[in-house]
Amino acid sequence: MTRHGAMPDPARKDSPRGEETRTLILDTAEAMFVERGYSGVTMRALTAEAGVNLAAVNYHFGTKDALLLEVFRRGSLSINRERARRLHAVEAAAGNRPPAVRDILRALFEPPLRATFHSRRASSEGSAGGSSIYMQFVARAVLDGPPQMRALIERDVTHLERFVEALSRALPDLPREDLLWRFHFAMGALHSIYHDLRRLDALSGGACDLGDVDATIDRVVDFAAAGLQD
Amino acid sequence: MTRHGAMPDPARKDSPRGEETRTLILDTAEAMFVERGYSGVTMRALTAEAGVNLAAVNYHFGTKDALLLEVFRRGSLSINRERARRLHAVEAAAGNRPPAVRDILRALFEPPLRATFHSRRASSEGSAGGSSIYMQFVARAVLDGPPQMRALIERDVTHLERFVEALSRALPDLPREDLLWRFHFAMGALHSIYHDLRRLDALSGGACDLGDVDATIDRVVDFAAAGLQD
DNA sequence: GTCTATACTTAGATAGAC
DNA sequence: GTCTATCTAAGTATAGAC
Numbered sequence: 031m032t033r034h035g036a037m038p039d040p041a042r043k044d045s046p047r048g049e050e051t052r053t054l055i056l057d058t059a060e061a062m063f064v065e066r067g068y069s070g071v072t073m074r075a076l077t078a079e080a081g082v083n084l085a086a087v088n089y090h091f092g093t094k095d096a097l098l099l100e101v102f103r104r105g106s107l108s109i110n111r112e113r114a115r116r117l118h119a120v121e122a123a124a125g126n127r128p129p130a131v132r133d134i135l136r137a138l139f140e141p142p143l144r145a146t147f148h149s150r151r152a153s154s155e156g157s158a159g160g161s162s163i164y165m166q167f168v169a170r171a172v173l174d175g176p177p178q179m180r181a182l183i184e185r186d187v188t189h190l191e192r193f194v195e196a197l198s199r200a201l202p203d204l205p206r207e208d209l210l211w212r213f214h215f216a217m218g219a220l221h222s223i224y225h226d227l228r229r230l231d232a233l234s235g236g237a238c239d240l241g242d243v244d245a246t247i248d249r250v251v252d253f254a255a256a257g258l259q260d
Numbered sequence: 261m262t263r264h265g266a267m268p269d270p271a272r273k274d275s276p277r278g279e280e281t282r283t284l285i286l287d288t289a290e291a292m293f294v295e296r297g298y299s300g301v302t303m304r305a306l307t308a309e310a311g312v313n314l315a316a317v318n319y320h321f322g323t324k325d326a327l328l329l330e331v332f333r334r335g336s337l338s339i340n341r342e343r344a345r346r347l348h349a350v351e352a353a354a355g356n357r358p359p360a361v362r363d364i365l366r367a368l369f370e371p372p373l374r375a376t377f378h379s380r381r382a383s384s385e386g387s388a389g390g391s392s393i394y395m396q397f398v399a400r401a402v403l404d405g406p407p408q409m410r411a412l413i414e415r416d417v418t419h420l421e422r423f424v425e426a427l428s429r430a431l432p433d434l435p436r437e438d439l440l441w442r443f444h445f446a447m448g449a450l451h452s453i454y455h456d457l458r459r460l461d462a463l464s465g466g467a468c469d470l471g472d473v474d475a476t477i478d479r480v481v482d483f484a485a486a487g488l489q490d
Numbered sequence: 491g492t493c494t495a496t497a498c499t500t501a502g503a504t505a506g507a508c
Numbered sequence: 509g510t511c512t513a514t515c516t517a518a519g520t521a522t523a524g525a526c
Contacts, residue, residue, distance in 0.1 A: 051509090067407055069299075073502060083511050088503060177297055184458035194463060208479075210468050214460040215483045218452020219445035226451070228414035230444040233424060238440050249438075253445045256490055257483040278492070302518060313494050318520065320492095 052090045054080050060101050064163055067170045068098055095176040102171055102179065105145070105164050110189040112141040117192060128199040131258055135251045138193050139220055142168075143247055165224040172225075190217075201259065209258075216254035223250065282320045284310050290331050294397045298328055298405045325406040332401055332409065335375070335394050340419040342371040347422060358429040361488055365481045368423050369450055372398075373477055395454040402455075420447075431489065439488075446484035453480060 058080040062071045073094055077084045091097040116137035120129045145164035171179055194213055201209065223246060230238050239245065288310040292301045303324055307314045321327040346367035350359045375394035401409055424443055431439065453476060460468050469475065 070407070072500085074500095084502095085504080085511060086509095089510075092503095094502065177300065181458070184456055185462055187459055187462045190459075190463060207464070207468055210460065210464045211479050212483055213463070214456070214468075215449035215452055215480060217456065217459070218448040218450070219487070220448070221452065221456070222445055222448020226414055226444070226447065228411070229417055229420075229447070230440065232415050232417045233420060233443070234437070234440045238437055238444075249441050250445060252490070253442055253487040257449070257487040260482070260486055281492080303520090304518075314519095315494065315496095315521085316492090322520095324519065 051082055051086055055082060055087055055090060055097070056101055056104065059097055060105075060167065063098065063101065063170060064167045068176075095178060098171060098176070098179060099182060102168070102182070105167065106186070109141050109145050109164065112145075113138060113189060114192065116141065117196060121196065128202075129196065131197065131200050132251055132255050134193060134196045134200060135216070135254050135258075136247070138190075139250055139254075140247055142220070143223070143243055143250075169221075169224045169227075197258065204258075204260075212258045215257060219250055219254055219257075281312055281316055285312060285317055285320060285327070286331055286334065289327055290335075290397065293328065293331065293400060294393055297400045325408060328401060328405050328409060329412060332398070332412065335397065336416070339371050339375055339394065342375075343368060343419060344422065346371065347426060351426065358432075359426065361427065361430050362481055362485050364423060364426045364430060365446070365484050365488075366477070369480055369484075370477055372450070373453070373473055373480075399451075399454045399457075427488065434488075434490075442488045445487060449480055449484055449487075 055076070059071070059076055062076055062079060073087055074084060077086060080086075087094065087097055091100055117134065120133045120137050123129070124133075142165055168183070172183060190213075194210065197213065198204075198206065198209055204212075227240060231240065285306075289301070289306055292306055292309060303317055304314060307316060310316075317324065317327055321330055347364065350363045350367050353359070354363075372395055398413070402413060420443075424440065427443065428434075428436065428439055434442075457470060461470065
């Protein structure tokens with residue numbers, strides 16, 4: 031059922047491609063899920079686009095749901111690595127003093143908001159200027175993905191705990207329960223950026239520029255910092 | 261295809277029940293969607309539970325998607341009526357002066373957070389103390405409902421515009437673009453309460469009490485008010 | 491106008507050939 | 509390791525009973 035760790039000789043160049051097919055499917059799924067959503071992508075359309083057989087997805091990933099989870103996992107891994115790196119840098123720069131709340135929030139918010147995926151167009155709308163494909167993918171995946179998907183995202187909190195601890199040190203007088211609630215609301219503000227994107231567009235009549243990532247990061251950091259510090 | 265406004269004599273008591281079946285389906289769908297999510301409820305399970313024929317849903321609502329939308333519409337209608345009523349009361353109480361930001365936010369946040377649905381258990385966990393079934397339904401419906409569902413929620417902003425205007429009067433020095441962004445983040449904080457519910461539970465190790473509606477309302481109002489006012 | 495039995499269509503999963 | 513053929517489940521459509 032699940033994939034095995036062992037592999038045959040990867041140097042062969044003929045038809046059975048092994049790992050190549052797997053990666054090809056992941057990249058194709060990634061791109062198509064962003065565009066059409068999870069349920070909008072049928073296995074038949076996906077495998078046709080990737081140029082592989084219908085059954086290849088089941089062979090490599092088991093189910094369509096498992097494929098989605100794998101795409102998410104691959105993306106979130108790099109996001110969380112970057113978050114950890116940024117937090118570490120901020121803490122190192124602050125020396126013995128706790129870092130500023132704003133700097134901690136930046137380390138938390140910037141990586142997902144700037145993230146793009148591995149696929150083709152990564153170069154055309156890279157980190158500067160374009161909107162985050164990753165956030166769009168997660169929003170869509172949570173939107174109409176399987177229940178497992180939500181559970182996975184919601185329970186994947188270990189990397190967030192380090193940020194809660196950092197904020198706790200920066201706001202030593204704030205009771206822990208208050209801090210956790212406010213942290214939760216701050217994450218809600220972050221997710222709202224792409225999750226309810228069209229609502230802002232509708233409310234503002236298009237006046238709010240959703241494409242300016244730098245300005246958006248500033249705004250959400252300001253908002254969350256104010257709410258956290260009371 | 262769509263339902264007609266005209267109805268036959270409603271006094272008849274025999275088998276063709278007309279409107280009754282429609283309501284029965286709505287109530288059953290409402291309860292089951294909350295428990296199992298949209299895609300977790302098959303038409304066959306739903307109609308079996310309601311004791312109606314499989315095709316009855318198609319007859320009364322057209323499609324499964326349309327049924328979900330109707331359940332949502334029925335719920336959101338009463339929420340938005342209550343919101344408008346509360347805003348009106350707050351503005352009347354303030355006289356000629358603009359109301360306090362907190363009071364406006366309360367009028368916006370309380371109705372959805374207190375809302376329960378029409379179905380059976382409404383009495384057992386009424387408005388005081390229990391958690392909002394409506395918010396859970398919306399979270400799940402957005403979660404794995406059809407794309408239309410998201411579009412409907414996101415675009416249904418006319419009732420929100422009155423709140424933006426009220427906040428604009430309460431915060432006359434805040435540029436409109438800033439206000440809209442912050443309002444958007446505030447809505448994100450509200451939605452986070454039930455949307456990413458399990459994350460807070462996981463982060464706090466169960467220490468944050470999600471069942472205390474009054475306390476939760478206070479918290480999210482405080483957070484949003486701080487963020488809005490800078 | 492309302493409901494039911496039944497058939498149709500699509501899509502994900504799987505077994506076995508190669 | 510890959511692909512074809514097939515199975516099952518689920519949403520939808522329709523014809524006809526009442």
